[in-house]
Amino acid sequence: MxxxxxxxxxxxxxxxxxxxxxxxxxxxxxxxxxxxxxxxGHDHPAGIRGWLHEVFVPHSHDAADSIDDALEASSQGIRTVKISLVVLGVTAVAQLAIVAVSGSVALLADTIHNFSDAMTAVPLWIAFVLGRRAPTRRYTHGYGRAEDLAGLFIVAMIALSAVVAGVESIRRLADPQPLDNLGWVLGAGIIGFAGNEAVAVYRIRIGRRIGSAALVADGLHARTDGFTSLAVVLGVIGVWAGFPLADPVVGLLITAAILILLWGTARDVGRRILDGVxxxxxxxxxxxxxxxxxxxxxxxxxxxxxxxxxxxxxxxxxxxxxxxxxxxxxxxxxxxxxxxxxxxxxxxxxxxxxxxxxxx
CATH class of the missing domain: 3.30.70.1350 (Cation efflux protein, cytoplasmic domain)
Known part of the structure; x- marks a missing residue:
C-alpha cells in the first residue's frame, strides 16, 4: 500500500x-x-591440508568486508581487471622475448595461450560496466547478473585449460619429444608462474572484498595458467635430473589440480546463478x-x-x-x-x- x-x-x-x-x-x-x-567465521583445515584447500578450493567468502557504495565496488572490480590485464600482458611479452631468443615453438604456443587467457578478463570488465547501469523497464533488477554470465564463461575457460593440458600431456607420454633450450624454457616458466600467480592473488582478494564470485573465478583462472607454467618448470628440472618423461607426468598432475580447482569454481558460480547464499x-x-x-x-x-x-x-x-x-x-x-x-x-x-x- x-x-x-x-x-x-x-x-x-x-x-x-x-x-x-x-x-x-x-x-x-x-x-x-x-x-x-x-x-x-568459518572452520578451515589447518596446516598443509588447509593451505592446499585454500589454493585449490578457496572458500567463496560471501561474508566479506562490507562495502556500502555499489559504484565504488564496481570501480574496484574494473580497476582490478585493468591492472591484471597489464600484468598478464607484460608477462606474455617477456615470454615472447624469450621465444625470439630460444626459437622454441612449444614456448611460443604457451605464450599465445597466455595472451588469449589475458583477454578473458574483457567479459568481466564489460560485466562490471553493465552492473553500474540503472535498472530499466525491461531489466527492472538491473544488470548485476552480467557478472554471473562472465563467471560461466570463465568456468568454461578453466575447463578448456584442463582438457588442453591433459590431452597434451597424454600425447607427450605416447610420443615423447625432446625439450630444447631448457634454460630459456625454465626462465619463461618462472616468469609465467610469477605473473599469473600475482594476478590470481590480486583478483581473488578484491573479488572477495567486493563479493564478486566472477572476479574470484577469474583469479582462479589465472592460477590455472600459473600451474601450467609451473609444470613447465618442474618438467625441465625433471629432465635435467635424468627423467625425460617428467614433463608429461607433471602435466597430468597439474591437470588433476586444475580439475579440482574447476569443481570449486563451478560450485560457487553455479550457486550464485541459482540464488544460493x-x-x-x-x-x-x-x-x-x-x-x-x-x-x-x-x-x-x-x-x-x-x-x-x-x-x-x-x-x-x-x-x-x-x-x-x-x-x-x-x-x-x-x-x-x-x-x-x-x-x-x-x-x-x-x-x-x-x-x-x-x-x-
Missing part, C-alpha cells in the same frame, strides 16, 4: 503491513550492543533482525546476490498497537543494523506485519 493508505489504515493504532526498501550507505561506524550480530549469512541476518527493538519475530527472510550486491527481503512481526511512526523507526533501525552486519548489502525490502510477542 502507499503511504497515505498506510496512515489511514493505522490511524487507530493497529499495525498494518508497511514496506520499506532502499539502498544507502552508513557513513559512520559504531557498535550496536545487543543488536549487533555475532561475527561470522552462504547459510551463515541467513543466520546473521535473522539474528540481527531478531535483536532489533520492537521486532517480535522474523519470517519470509530471503537473500540473493545480484552481481556483487546482496539483496534482502523479510517480514518483521511487530506489536499490533505499533503506530506508523513507530513502524518507520523500526524499519530504519533494522536497515541500519543490517548494513553493519552483512557484506555488500544492496536493496533491503522489509515488511512489518502484526505479531504477538513470543512468551517464554
Amino acid at each position: 502507499n503511504g497515505q493508505d498506510a496512515r489511514d489504515h493505522q490511524r487507530g493504532g493497529a499495525a498494518g503491513e508497511v514496506t520499506t526498501s532502499g539502498e544507502h550507505s552508513c557513513e559512520h561506524g559504531h557498535g550496536h550492543g545487543r543488536d549487533r550480530a555475532p561475527e561470522h 552462504d547459510p551463515a549469512l541467513v543466520d546473521r541476518a535473522e539474528d540481527t533482525l531478531g535483536h532489533v527493538d520492537g521486532v517480535n519475530d522474523v519470517t519470509d527472510l530471503r537473500l540473493r546476490w545480484s552481481g556483487h550486491r546482496l539483496n534482502l527481503q523479510a517480514a518483521l512481526g511487530a506489536d499490533p498497537a505499533t503506530t506508523v511512526a513507530e513502524t518507520d523507526a523500526l524499519t530504519a533501525r533494522a536497515d541500519h543494523h543490517l548494513r553493519h552486519t552483512l557484506p555488500n548489502l544492496g536493496r533491503v525490502d522489509l515488511t512489518v506485519i502484526s505479531s504477538q510477542p513470543h512468551r517464554t
Whole structure:
C-alpha cells in the first residue's frame, strides 16, 4: 500500500503491513550492543591440508568486508581487471622475448595461450560496466547478473585449460619429444608462474572484498595458467635430473589440480546463478533482525546476490498497537543494523506485519 493508505489504515493504532526498501550507505561506524550480530567465521583445515584447500578450493567468502557504495565496488572490480590485464600482458611479452631468443615453438604456443587467457578478463570488465547501469523497464533488477554470465564463461575457460593440458600431456607420454633450450624454457616458466600467480592473488582478494564470485573465478583462472607454467618448470628440472618423461607426468598432475580447482569454481558460480547464499549469512541476518527493538519475530527472510550486491527481503512481526511512526523507526533501525552486519548489502525490502510477542 502507499503511504497515505498506510496512515489511514493505522490511524487507530493497529499495525498494518508497511514496506520499506532502499539502498544507502552508513557513513559512520559504531557498535550496536545487543543488536549487533555475532561475527561470522568459518572452520578451515589447518596446516598443509588447509593451505592446499585454500589454493585449490578457496572458500567463496560471501561474508566479506562490507562495502556500502555499489559504484565504488564496481570501480574496484574494473580497476582490478585493468591492472591484471597489464600484468598478464607484460608477462606474455617477456615470454615472447624469450621465444625470439630460444626459437622454441612449444614456448611460443604457451605464450599465445597466455595472451588469449589475458583477454578473458574483457567479459568481466564489460560485466562490471553493465552492473553500474540503472535498472530499466525491461531489466527492472538491473544488470548485476552480467557478472554471473562472465563467471560461466570463465568456468568454461578453466575447463578448456584442463582438457588442453591433459590431452597434451597424454600425447607427450605416447610420443615423447625432446625439450630444447631448457634454460630459456625454465626462465619463461618462472616468469609465467610469477605473473599469473600475482594476478590470481590480486583478483581473488578484491573479488572477495567486493563479493564478486566472477572476479574470484577469474583469479582462479589465472592460477590455472600459473600451474601450467609451473609444470613447465618442474618438467625441465625433471629432465635435467635424468627423467625425460617428467614433463608429461607433471602435466597430468597439474591437470588433476586444475580439475579440482574447476569443481570449486563451478560450485560457487553455479550457486550464485541459482540464488544460493552462504547459510551463515541467513543466520546473521535473522539474528540481527531478531535483536532489533520492537521486532517480535522474523519470517519470509530471503537473500540473493545480484552481481556483487546482496539483496534482502523479510517480514518483521511487530506489536499490533505499533503506530506508523513507530513502524518507520523500526524499519530504519533494522536497515541500519543490517548494513553493519552483512557484506555488500544492496536493496533491503522489509515488511512489518502484526505479531504477538513470543512468551517464554
